[in-house]
Amino acid sequence: MVVGIPRAMLFYKYEKLWTTFFDEIGVKYVISPETNREIINRGANLAIDESCLPTKILLGHIDYLKDKCDMVFVPRVEFSCGYKMCTKFLSQPDLVKNTFRDDDIKLLFYNVDKNKPHKERKAFYKMGKYLGVKRSQVKYAYIMAKQAQMFYEMFRAQNQQRLLEETSKIKVLVVAHAYNIGDKYVGEPIIKALKNLGCEPIIAEYTNANECIQISCGVSKTLPWAYNRHLLGALEKHYNDVDGVVLLTTFPCGPDSMFNDLIIRKYKKKPIITLTVDTQDGTAGIETRLESFIDILNFKKGGAVQ
Numbered sequence: 001m002v003v004g005i006p007r008a009m010l011f012y013k014y015e016k017l018w019t020t021f022f023d024e025i026g027v028k029y030v031i032s033p034e035t036n037r038e039i040i041n042r043g044a045n046l047a048i049d050e051s052c053l054p055t056k057i058l059l060g061h062i063d064y065l066k067d068k069c070d071m072v073f074v075p076r077v078e079f080s081c082g083y084k085m086c087t088k089f090l091s092q093p094d095l096v097k098n099t100f101r102d103d104d105i106k107l108l109f110y111n112v113d114k115n116k117p118h119k120e121r122k123a124f125y126k127m128g129k130y131l132g133v134k135r136s137q138v139k140y141a142y143i144m145a146k147q148a149q150m151f152y153e154m155f156r157a158q159n160q161q162r163l164l165e166e167t168s169k170i171k172v173l174v175v176a177h178a179y180n181i182g183d184k185y186v187g188e189p190i191i192k193a194l195k196n197l198g199c200e201p202i203i204a205e206y207t208n209a210n211e212c213i214q215i216s217c218g219v220s221k222t223l224p225w226a227y228n229r230h231l232l233g234a235l236e237k238h239y240n241d242v243d244g245v246v247l248l249t250t251f252p253c254g255p256d257s258m259f260n261d262l263i264i265r266k267y268k269k270k271p272i273i274t275l276t277v278d279t280q281d282g283t284a285g286i287e288t289r290l291e292s293f294i295d296i297l298n299f300k301k302g303g304a305v306q
């Protein structure tokens with residue numbers, strides 16, 4: 001029995017949780033490779049035109065996995081604290097079921113509604129039962145998986161905080177969803193370009209989510225989406241410590257278009273640039289814009305323009 005895990009969307013938030021769980025219950029899994037041109041093309045062919053890039057990427061990864069495993073893992077996570085997830089996440093199981101309805105593909109559903117107590121644990125029990133694993137083994141695996149995820153997030157946040165305090169480079173806060181910043185095709189070229197330009201990218205997503213969501217309440221009372229609240233709180237927390245802000249988004253994202261507008265209206269003291277990534281090839285245009293942006297940051301800091 002091999003479970004296929006698509007390297008897309010929520011994988012970039014819960015990789016440790018899921019992989020530790022499967023390791024502990026002894027179920028083999030295969031993770032699809034880093035996003036590449038072929039995966040993008042597969043997803044774009046399967047998705048409707050209006051789909052956002054991360055949805056196309058997800059479908060591309062599932063298409064890649066469908067003949068390399070016995071079942072494909074399809075998560076659905078609803079958030080807590082009264083905040084919502086983008087509808088693209090909530091509809092993921094139905095979208096996948098419909099898109100691959102003519103393929104002989106088995107799906108392993110993982111459905112978490114964090115509004116209901118213990119729902120996450122129950123989702124793991126359900127999955128374990130489906131996979132024929134003993135309840136006691138699932139219970140232990142879940143505890144180990146939660147710990148692994150918690151430590152991973154904690155170390156990542158601590159490392160980033162240390163970097164923020166110690167670096168003497170130009171600091172650029174990159175505000176982007178986990179599945180955008182973590183993706184080889186979407187986020188990696190931006191991070192590479194910033195580093196090549198001599199900057200230190202600070203990743204908003206790596207800041208503690210619960211703390212950020214709390215902080216975000218002081219900035220906006222109405223922003224509905226939990227993941228955007230996480231990013232908003234990180235921006236508010238780090239704004240005074242960075243030299244500029246990159247808003248990295250994918251086309252066409254409804255929540256981000258509203259969110260970016262809010263940021264640009266509220267945060268006016270430092271330079272902000274919005275970069276939108278689509279399915280097209282090449283990042284030359286983005287790199288040129290980043291170069292000009294970093295020139296401005298250097299100039300403002302009193303350094304030499306490159």
Ligand code: SF4
Pocket residue numbers: 052053054055086087088089177250252253254255256
């Ligand atoms: S928030 Fe935007 S990019 Fe993310 S899934 Fe929703 S529409 Fe797509």
